[in-house]
Amino acid sequence: GEDVEQSLFLSVREGDSSVINCTYTDSSSTYLYWYKQEPGAGLQLLTYIFSNMDMKQDQRLTVLLNKKDKHLSLRIADTQTGDSAIYFCAESRGSQGNLIFGKGTKLSVKP
Amino acid sequence: DVKVTQSSRYLVKRTGEKVFLECVQDMDHENMFWYRQDPGLGLRLIYFSYDVKMKEKGDIPEGYSVSREKKERFSLILESASTNQTSMYLCASSLWPGDSTNEKLFFGSGTQLSVL
Numbered sequence: 001g002e003d004v005e006q007s008l009f010l011s012v013r014e015g016d017s018s019v020i021n022c023t024y025t026d027s028s029s030t031y032l033y034w035y036k037q038e039p040g041a042g043l044q045l046l047t048y049i050f051s052n053m054d055m056k057q058d059q060r061l062t063v064l065l066n067k068k069d070k071h072l073s074l075r076i077a078d079t080q081t082g083d084s085a086i087y088f089c090a091e092s093r094g095s096q097g098n099l100i101f102g103k104g105t106k107l108s109v110k111p
Numbered sequence: 112d113v114k115v116t117q118s119s120r121y122l123v124k125r126t127g128e129k130v131f132l133e134c135v136q137d138m139d140h141e142n143m144f145w146y147r148q149d150p151g152l153g154l155r156l157i158y159f160s161y162d163v164k165m166k167e168k169g170d171i172p173e174g175y176s177v178s179r180e181k182k183e184r185f186s187l188i189l190e191s192a193s194t195n196q197t198s199m200y201l202c203a204s205s206l207w208p209g210d211s212t213n214e215k216l217f218f219g220s221g222t223q224l225s226v227l
Contacts, residue, residue, distance in 0.1 A: 008151070033215070042115070042201055042218030043154075088153065098144075098169075099216060103153030 004091055006102035013110050018076040020105045022089035027070060029091040033099065034063065034074045037086045046087070047074075076107075084109045114138070117202050117219040124226050130189040132222050134202030141206060143185035144216065145169075145177065148199040160185055192226045199223050 005023045012018045024032060030051055035043040049056045049063045049072070056063045062075040072089055086106050090099040118133040136143065144159040146169075156169030160179040174196060178186045185204075189196055200223075203216040 035216075035218075040220075042220045043203075043216070044218070045215050048215070098156065098159065101154040103151065 004089060004100050004102040006087075006089060006105045008103065009106050009108070011108045011110065012079050014079060014081055016079055018074075018079045018083070018107055018109075020074045020076075020087050020089075020107065022072040022074075022102055024070050024072060024089065024091040025100075026091055026093065027067070029093075031092055032063075032065065032072050033090040034061075034072075035088040035090060035101075037088065037104070039085070043088060079107075079109050081109045081111060083107060115202055115204055115217050115219040117200075117222050119222050120220065122222060122224045124189075124192050124224065126193060126226060128189075128192050128226075130192050130224065130226075132187040132189075132200055132202075132224070134185045134187070134219055135183050136185075136204040136217070137183065138204070138206075138217075139182065140204035140217075141182075142204060143179065144203040144205075145175075145185065145187045146201045146203065147171070148201055148221070154201065157187065192224075194226050197224060197226045 031048050033048045034046045036046045037043045047058050049065050060077045064073045086104040088101045088104045090101045093100045115136045124130050142161050145157045146154040148154050155171050157175050158177040160166045163182050166177050176188045199221050201221045202219040205216050
């Protein structure tokens with residue numbers, strides 16, 4: 001298909017790890033992105049990974065990329081209540097900087 | 112820090128009204144985008160612009176038009192608002208062209224439009 005796919009909901013307990021998964025479609029995408037949207041706000045770039053990398057770590061965030069399966073994941077270690085948000089993965093499309101977004105995964109963190 | 116400012120946080124309009132949504136960015140970005148966000152549908156691209164007076168249709172341009180007279184400002188116009196245009200509208204900008212990291216989008220806070 002042509003969609004970037006993510007599960008819609010994820011619920012975890014505070015202190016646990018969260019893993020948000022995404023499958024994308026365009027194997028020629030140079031970069032893949034994770035955006036975070038807090039309630040009532042726009043989207044903020046959380047992290048991104050270059051397509052020739054398998055993994056990128058940034059403090060509590062780990063991005064894993066399986067290019068063969070076109071699978072991207074975001075792991076949040078020691079999840080906090082402040083991590084509650086909607087997380088979007090995105091891939092690039094075309095030559096003018098457009099991004100295709102998944103529908104977003106709503107992460108709920110229970111105390 | 113890049114700032115993308117949308118003029119209204121909430122708008123309530125009546126069916127048939129002409130609606131203008133304004134967006135301004137302060138980082139001299141080339142590209143600007145308008146998305147709408149609906150529950151269960153994620154973000155859908157309406158229009159984008161890669162230069163002044165240039166515009167390209169996105170995935171759902173019907174019922175919308177845009178205007179980019181100045182580099183920093185990108186307006187979304189609903190010529191005759193309808194109830195199915197009730198949505199959250201998000202503006203974004205990016206520095207494209209350049210290296211691929213310039214695909215990074217910077218978003219405004221959104222305008223929640225209700226059409227009654």
